[in-house]
Amino acid sequence: MSITIEARRSEADFTPAAERTKSVATQTYQVIRRNGSVTPFDGTKIAVALTKAFLAVEGNRAAASRRVHEIVEQLSEQISSSLTRRQDRGRTFHIEEIQDQVELALMRGEHHKVARAYVLYREKRARERAEAEQVTAVEAPKINVRAPDGSIAPLDDKRLQGVxxxxxxxxxxxxxxxxxxxTYRNIYDGITASELMLAPILAARTLIETEPNYTYVSARLLMDKLRQEALSFVHGTYEQATQSEMETRYAEYFPAYIAKGVEVGLLDPELQRFDIKRIANALRADRDMKFQFLGLQTLYDRYFLQTRGVRFELPQAFFMRVAMGLAVREIDREAKAIEFYDLLSSFDFMCSTPTLFNAGTPRPQLSSCFLTTVSDDLDGIFKAVKDNALLAKYSGGLGNDWSRVRGLGSHIKGTNGESQGIVPFLKVANDTAIAVNQGGKRKGAVCAYLETWHIDIEEYLDLRKNTGDDRRRTHDMNTANWVPDLFMQRVAEDGQWTLFSPDEVPDLHDLYGRAFAERYQHYEQMAERMELKIARRVRAVDLWRRMLTMLFETGHPWVTFKDPCNLRSPQQHCGVVHSSNLCTEITLNTSDNEVAVCNLGSINLAQHITEKGLDRARLARTVKTAMRMLDNVIDINFYTIPEARRSNLRHRPVGMGLMGYQDALQILRIPVSSDAAIAFADESMEAISYEAISASADLAEERGRYASYDGSLWSRGILPIDSIALLAEARGEYLRMDTSSTLDWDALRERVLAVGMRNSNVLAIAPTATISNICGVAQSIEPAFRNLYVKANMSGDFTVVNPYLVADLKTRGLWDEVMISDLKYFDGSLGSIDRVPNDLKALYATAFEIDAHWLVDAASRRQKWIDQAQSLNLYIAAPNGRALDALYKLAWERGLKTTYYLRSQSATHVEKSTLKGTDGKLNAVSSGGGMLSAPEEAMSGRSCSIDDPTCEACQ
Structure with missing residues (x-):
């Protein structure tokens, strides 16, 4: 490649340094020229282009500058690396891809004048070519395609255009x-069949930023590639099919798919006992058309069954496989499988990732979350670490309660020595989570919880710091504070707080509410009398400030509240909630004998909204079927440790949540920061809660109550809305929570008393990071992060555009290239774009434009209906100590059980250029590149690990 800006000195003055970018590896790559010819990739030409760009702006002084020499060398190596990394041998680049990378590197390096000259030159040359060519029709080049067996055949242009x-x-x-x-611009003579299938997908996805509907086009083109893989594998011969042909071919493909899956050991042979013909005839090929590109690519990369890299599971077969796996113990299992399939494939409801991964397979580990309590002895500690490994192996997310483990300096009777505290053991747990990576599908994930009175709390707060002794840091493990109400009251009253070692105050671990406060004060008196060996007094406000400081600086530990989790727990009669889970939405009892298990799934709220509001009839149908699916998980589940099996079968908890909340608000034209949004949060969660409790009662009538029902809050006629009174009684003036209702709760209360409950817990709102991508909606209860950005995950980088916004802008004649450019420049926000009306700015306000108190108030309204908790991220654009203090105190006073990540914006600006290059695997060339950086890159390291490309651990 070259750029023909005149240079006053010879190019040779700058090329020797760039020779190092021309390695043996790069020689295996080829460049497609604009005339269709193919030439070897030569990294030195990148250095030449960069040199000419600098010369054009800086003149002779650039040629003589060692600084420019070094910049060119650095940028050349960076660009060559970006182009060639993670590629297969023989990868081809189009000349435009290379120029995109040069432009992006200049922008990232903040060489703005040089970048501008380079961009202007490219635009000028593009106009000249367009004028010269005056192309009026799409003509296929005369090329040949290399088949997988090595044979050569002419391009089937008719089929390509038809697809x-x-x-x-x-x-x-x-x-x-x-x-x-x-597509024609990027293919060449001798292209492989695989590359040919990628070409139209890559072409379509570059158009998503200008028109959101191209995300569906990209997905449908990916479907063509998937159909070829799957049909060829299951039938043993090279086959292709169009989407219209699949209306009849799904029925013949499905039995072959089941047989092949069993043959290669990836499907449970029990599936062959179903009436396969009846099942196959129920598949809806048209639902393949519902996918957006991000959703289908995610399924393709991580969910669809594959052997040796060949996917043989088509989307409707995938949903049916999950449905059959969940219906395997039903009496009329074909009917139930079809019912479950209809719910999943319509995107009305989606099971969590472990269920999607493993249902219908020989190892059906379907549960999402596991909570454990670590005992205070060496055997117990390392058993907990082993349990973590076994639970994580099959995609479980973990929450560990470490509050019982004695603190630093405490006495060890067996050795007559002193304990090193919890930190060294947390380091072991951290490394175990990395070592067991769920079969390569996603990184293992664990969260450690510690009560605020533990003597090691201050060291615990530092675990995620990037400075200090690395042996006392856990860079990969999440951490959370388990905060008693008494501590928050001491903070409010500027009182003192005493830290203890749990071996000297063992009963504090199992106490909460007034009982905890009374016993804690007793131990404080003992400490004053010097009757305890390990105790230290601190100012409560000082410790609180440090907690918030670490939360801002490192994103950890999260703030979760012990007392509301226990005082409102339906199961307080038979245990204590000692922690939450990986994502802070599960609040279940744990003990030495019981590892809490929760089985998750989420309602797609956007699918249940009409012009008139919430579709209660459809919601009731969805919840009834979904609760049955979640309850079935408990009996079918493959348990890796006996404590998990014992707990799950005894209590049978499930966690139904929701996603698409932001979509629902925008469909209803309700801004997040409004009283109407608070009211809708209340209304929608009340309806979900009502239907979920009703459905569990129906299951109890059909299948029987859960074993530990007697003595529970349910058995006493105390529903989640009623349990607020228990918290209010214990907390007094420090609770400000709405208790209004609209539905007939008296009738439901009487029904629960009459027939019981099938499940100890029924509701929990998880982050839904991945399954919301599958369904093409906003995750969980999150506000819109941006209206236009690039999302990064393990499947690559994906342009995300808010389709509701685009539709509104089109209606008002505002959607054009200038608007796209403005959205890029202003980081996906409308606030600074003058020509956008104020009503649209309010409706499409992004997360950092919304005062976080609106999020807390909405969460409080939902929390009154939920028997567990919710993963609530809090956004604050410009955090400071006073703002954080007020925000987290508000969360406590509003009765929230937990909070999740604190998200704040980074000080650096996101990239403004558009990156159209790809690596041939449907991924953007740069992991952070694109018109905007991905959410996790824009939050200065304080983002939710659910957005981490290697995590997505909860759902």
Whole structure:
């Protein structure tokens, strides 16, 4: 490649340094020129182009500058590395991809004047080429395609165009022509069949930022690639099929898929005992068209069954496999499998990731979350670490309660020595989570919880710091404070707080509410009399400030509240909640004999909204079926440790949550920061709670009550809305929580008393990071992060555009290239774009434009209906000590049980250029690149690990 800006000195003055970018590895790559010819990739030409760009701006002084020499060398190596990393041998680049990378590198290096000159030159040359060519129709080049067996055949242009046209059918504001033009521009004579299938997908995805519907086009083109893989594998011969042909071919494919899956050991042979013909005839091929690109690519990369890299599971087979796995013990299991399938494939409800991974397989570990309590002895500690490994192996997210383990300096009777405290053991737990990576599907994930009175609390707060002794740091493990109400009261009253070692105050671990306060004060008196060996007094406010400081600086530990979790727990009659889980939404009892297990799934709230509001009838149907699916998980589940099996079968908890909340608000035209949004949070959660409790009561009538029902709050006629009174009685003036209701709770209360409950717990709102991608909606209860950005996960980088916003802007004649450019420049926010009306700015306000108190108030309204908790991220654009103090005190006073990540914006600006390059695997060339950086990169390291490309651990 070259750029023909005149240089006053020879290019040779700068090329020797760049020779190092021309390695043996890069020689295996090729460049497609604009005329269709293919030449070897030569990294030195990148250095030449960069040199000419600097010369054009800086003149002779650039040629003589050692600084420019070094910049060119550095940028050349960076660009070559970006282009060639993670590629297969023989990868080809289009000349435009390389120029995109040069432009991006200049922008990232903040060489703005040089970048501007380079961009202007490219635009000028593009106009000149367009004028010269005056192309009026899409013509296929004369090329040959290399088949997998090595044979050569002419390009089947008719099929290629037919597939692209079919992908565009029925979608507004999309066209096949630009996709075909870009596809033909990127293919070459001798291209492989695999590369040919990627070409239209890559072409379509570059158009998503201009028209959101191209995300559906990209997904449909990916479906063509998937159909070829799956059909060829299960039938043993190379096959292709269009989407329209799948209306009849799904029925013949499905039995072969089941047989092949059993043959290769990836499907449970029990599935072959179903009436396969009846099942196959129920598959809805048209639902393959519902996917957005991010959702289907995520399924393709991590969920669809594959052997040796070949996917043989089509989407409807995937949903049916999960449904059959959940219906395997039903009496009319075909009917129930079809019912479950309809719910999943319609996107009305989605099971959590472990269920999607493992249902219908020989090892059906379907549960999402596991909570353990670590005992205060060496055997117990290392048993807990082993349990973590066994539970994480099959995709479980973990929460560990470490509050019983004695603190630093405490006496060890067996050795007559002193304890090193909890930190060294937490380091072991951290490394175990990394070592057991769930079969390569996602990184193992664990969260440690510690009560605020533990003597090691101050060291615990430092675990995620990047400074200090690395042997006392846990860079990969999440941490959370388990905060008693008494501590918050001491903070409010500027009182003192005493730290203890749990071996000297063992009963504090199991106490909460007034009983905890009375016993804690007793131990404080003992400490004053010097009757305890390990105790230290601190000012409560000082410790609170340090907690908030660490939360801001490192994102950890999260703030969760012990007393509301226990005082409102339906199961307080038979145990204590000692911690939450990986994502702070599960609040279940744990002990030495019981590892708490929760089985998750989420309602897609956006699917249950009409112009008139919440569709209660559809919601009731969804919840009834979904509760049955979640209850079935408990009996089918593959348990890796006996304590988990014992606990789950005894209490049978499930956690039904929701996603698409932001979508629902925007469909209803309700801004997040409004009283109407608070009211909708209340209304929607009340309806979900009512239907979930009703469905569990129906299951109890059909299947029997859960074993530990007697003595529970349910058995005493105390529903979640009623349990607020228990918290209010214990806390007094420090609770400000709405208790209004609209539905007939008296009738439901009487029904529960009459027939009981099938499940000890029924509701919990998880983050839904991945399953919301599958369904194409906003995750969980999150506000919109941005209206236009690039999301990064293990499947690559994906352009995300708010389709509701685009539709509104189109209606008002505001959606054009200038608006796209403005959205990029202002980081996906409308606030600074003058021509956007104020009503749209309010409706589409992004997370950092919303005062976080609106999020807390909405969460409080939901919390009154939930028997567990919710993963609540808090956003604050410019955090300071006073703002954080007020925000987290508000969360406590509003009766929240837990909070999750604190998200704050980084000081650095996101990238403003558009990156159209890809690596041939449907990933953007730069992990952080694109028009905007991904959410996790824009939050200065304080983002939710659910957005971490290697995590997505909860759902």
């Amino acid at each position: 692209v046209v079919e992908a565009c059918a029925g979608l507004a504001d999309v066209a096949a022509e630009p996709i075909l033009t870009e």
